[in-house]
Amino acid sequence: MKFKSIALLLGCVYVTAHTSIAAAAYPDKPIKLVVPYAVGGTTDIIARVVGVKLGTILGQTIVIENKPGAGGSVGSAYAAKQPADGYTLVMAVESSHAVNPNVYERSPYDPVKDFAPISNLADVPNVLVVNPDLPAKNMEQFIKLLKDNPGKYAFGSSGNGGLSHMNGELFMSVTGTKMLHVPYKGLGPALNDLVAGQLQVVFDNIPSSFALIQGQRIRPLVVAAKERLKALPNVPTYAEVGIPKLNNPSWFGLAAPANTPDAILDTLNQAVTQALKDPETVAAIEKQGAIPSPMSRKDFGELIQQSNAQWVKVVKDIGFNKLN
Template identity: 65%
Template sequence: MTPTFRHALGALAFTLGLACAASPALAAYPDHSLQLIVPYAPGGTTDLMARIVAPKLGEVLGQTVVVVNKPGAGGALGSAFAAREPADGYTLVMAVESSHAVNPAVHEKSSYDPVKDFAPISNLANVMGVLDVRGDSNLKTFKDLVDALKAKPGRYAFGSSGSGGYSHLFGERFLSSTGTKMLHVPYKGLGPALVDLMAGQVEVVFDNLPSSAGFLASGKLRALAVASPQRVKSLPDVPTYAELGYPQLNTPSWFGLAAPKGTPAPILDKLNGAIKQVLSEPAVIAAIEQQGAVPDYTSREQFAAVIAHSYEVWQKVVNDIGFEKL
């Protein structure tokens, strides 16, 4: 037996030994509770989606999935935290367009890479956007808002989930598209921004429909436009941005699930299969649709492509609108 052959056999035995040692752990996964990091405050769309999916995901996996909110910096704090957690399948993170495409695109030195630092699992839902004002605002239509902004540049303010987040950059894109100006007021999530909108501290919030739906239904908020392929059933009188002449603003956003990079493929496959089962449950489908969103299961590879493509798109948007990176 040549030294080279003996070396090859030794390497093979070592590899098989590792596989055998790892197999029991993988087979037993999960054997304790998981944490699902939501990089935004309670009450926003990301939080709502997580809390719809987490209980059923826990049932499928046979362990509790605990939702943990870690808001701040437009989703960057929680996302960076998740990226540094052990890649053992016990930490998951809501990977959404705001935190995994927009935020890194607007920061000169992001604390995480949305493509390299995470292992995508699956998309969960595509969510329609909505332009909110107070229910008793004198701004009754989209035209009213644009006219008011042009008449008094900088007089009005819009709230967002944080500097560099989706709602922030969407607002900047709105201002660029309409040729208007507003003051930006960042919050630690869209939940707090909506509270201040209803309190009159800001005049506009560019939200996702799920977190605004209840307030719109009660009349506390009024929608002036929606980002949707067609009008939303629950808001039949509200035009889409495309109808209003701004097709570039008419794209729904995605909300998915990821794990830290390096999480073993068998665990990722098991999680992806669990999500597929969760998103086939009628109660989950109904809950997501009730929030004005559309369930959207994808393979791991498909979701990875979605994240990479969106990141490229938002980098281009940042350059095109002349947004000064943070």
């Protein structure tokens, strides 16, 4: 009996030690980071900037995999079904993890239950940009133009049910205007058509629009930020032009499939925190007009839940008909 007890004890020690060694070895192969939007959009830009430093810290390559479609739901649903082993992560952003699931009658994933939050990465001001040929130089002229020509002008989005789509719907509801909505598989393609003149308006985030704004290929009319941006000092905030409901920056974070072990999630959270203290990474994010914003796993989880509650209310308040 004594020998059996000793053998059992030794077996437990072996299993515990083996498990600890396995956990300590993470990661021992490349990590896939799913971006549920097209190349060139804000989510893609933030993922690539942070992914480079994150890979250096973890000692493994972070492989970006773009899976656009349906306002972020295609890539998010795909990521939710991957093994919970820390080798598939997903960009969990306000558009795909708070807006999109609340504007469809049936979402293919639950933004809270199907994912394990790791950390927010950055807060990003939104911007309303127009084609330079549009005969409106400021928000007052823009609203008048839309009211005088209901349904004539089109706005592009990252897809049905995404943040850029819903910001457009909220804008029209608040201002009493009407535009045609044209969904894309990401804001990159939408911006291409905006520059080409096939669209007149895009409700975007600063990072994906900034280079085009600097090159005067598109015109910013207003930004969603607490105060005017240093990079765009002549562009007013939504609050300044009397539309405070749209004056909220967006959050862009990182998550894993639900049930990913805590030890792995903690490792990733610590790596994100370290990455967002790196001066070069911070400078690269700020260059895009974004603000690095790391946080604890608990705080990021609460942010996702609070944001979902807010968008449930917005969808109801504006009388939006949920998508099938």
